Amino acid sequence: MNQDCWPVSESPFTHVHWPDHHPVGLVLDGVAIPGLGEQIYQWAGGQPFNAECLYVATRWEAVSDLSPWLVWLSGPEDPVLQGFLEQGAMQEQGYLLVSATDRATCTRWMRSHLQVEMAPGCEELVRIAHPALARRVIGGNLPRFPTRAVDRLIVPDRISEQWHLVEPPAVQPGSTGDQPGKMIGSPDLKGAFDAFNRRKGALQIWNNLDESVRNQLGGPDLMDAYPALGRILEEALGSGCNNLREVMQFLFATLPRQADRNAVMETAPPLDQG
Known part of the structure; x- marks a missing residue:
């Protein structure tokens, strides 16, 4: 293309x-x-x-x-x-x-x-x-x-x-x-759907992070922080996290210093929700 x-x-x-x-x-x-x-x-x-x-x-x-x-x-x-x-x-x-x-x-x-x-x-x-x-x-x-x-x-x-x-x-x-x-x-379509769900999950996480956490990821702009955010999301999913709360807890544990815990949502949908 x-x-x-x-x-x-x-x-x-x-x-x-x-x-x-x-x-x-x-x-x-x-x-x-x-x-x-x-x-x-x-x-x-x-x-x-x-x-x-x-x-x-x-x-x-x-x-x-x-x-x-x-x-x-x-x-x-x-x-x-x-x-x-x-x-x-x-x-x-x-x-x-x-x-x-x-x-x-x-x-x-x-x-x-x-x-x-x-x-x-x-x-x-x-x-x-x-x-x-x-x-x-x-x-x-x-x-x-x-x-x-x-x-x-x-x-x-x-x-x-x-x-x-x-x-x-x-x-x-x-x-x-x-x-x-x-x-x-097909495998190609499944790959496209999986990539879309991962991207959607990353944006859900971004929407629930405060400024200090965004800055640790390379922000405050999404385009600067997204590479690190996407990498941590992949690591979290590979570690068995299956909802937004678990992924955000994994993110806080991964960052150089602990972020504001208030950024964690009390209730979060599964990452692959439509």
């Missing part, structure tokens, strides 16, 4: 030309944004917009409150895009895609990749609207999908504080479209 980067504090379309003949969509994460449909309406500010709840008309419609939404944008000044840039980009609440086809075909393609078949007849939902996961699962396979529905992804990265442009190489030697129309469990 070719990748270019720009500060997430700026609109990516300051650096990327808005395509003349390809639809641009904003994929928003219903897990990260409660009441997402209402939030889109508020961002639109009374202006007409074209948005689709991706769980509607699928077997997952019963949990549509957590559904990703796909908003088709009218241009770089679209009010929904502006609302996302102001509130959601830095928090990794969604990402942008440039379609390689028409809107309806791209929407059908996104719906077909909402789940992964981990075993014959056993499907699980994938958090496809999270930029870190989409960058690996969609962006990493753009040259190989048999249906070229997505041309490029533009994803925000909270850790580096940058936008990343993800697109397939201009020349794709040996590309035979060997990916099926739906996602099927």
Whole structure:
């Protein structure tokens, strides 16, 4: 993949030309944004917009409150895009895609990749609207999908504080479209999901550390502290820690001096929680 980067504090379309003949969509994460449909309406500010709840008309419609939404944008000044840039980009609440086809075909393609078949007849939902996961699962396979529905992804990265442009190489030697129309469990996909869960766990830990601990890890900025934080997380998991509290206790025991114990959460979810 070719990748270019720009500060997430700026609109990516300051650096990327808005395509003349390809639809641009904003994929928003219903897990990260409660009441997402209402939030889109508020961002639109009374202006007409074209948005689709991706769980509607699928077997997952019963949990549509957590559904990703796909908003088709009218241009770089679209009010929904502006609302996302102001509130959601830095928090990794969604990402942008440039379609390689028409809107309806791209929407059908996104719906077909909402789940992964981990075993014959056993499907699980994938958090496809999270930029870190989409960058690996969609962006990493753009040259190989048999249906070229997505041309490029533009994803925000909270850790580096940058936008990343993800697109397939201009020349794709040996590309035979060997990916099926739906996602099927594989070692590569399992690796992508495991990496996403570890990254999510590291960010949960970061959110619960005070300034003194962050500074010991190389902070106060996340991008500076993340290498040490990620390394300690790997060591903690390898030592048998399986929830956030245990990992943070391991972290305090690992740092050169003991940190403020008040940073430990009284109750913490498992690190691999969806």
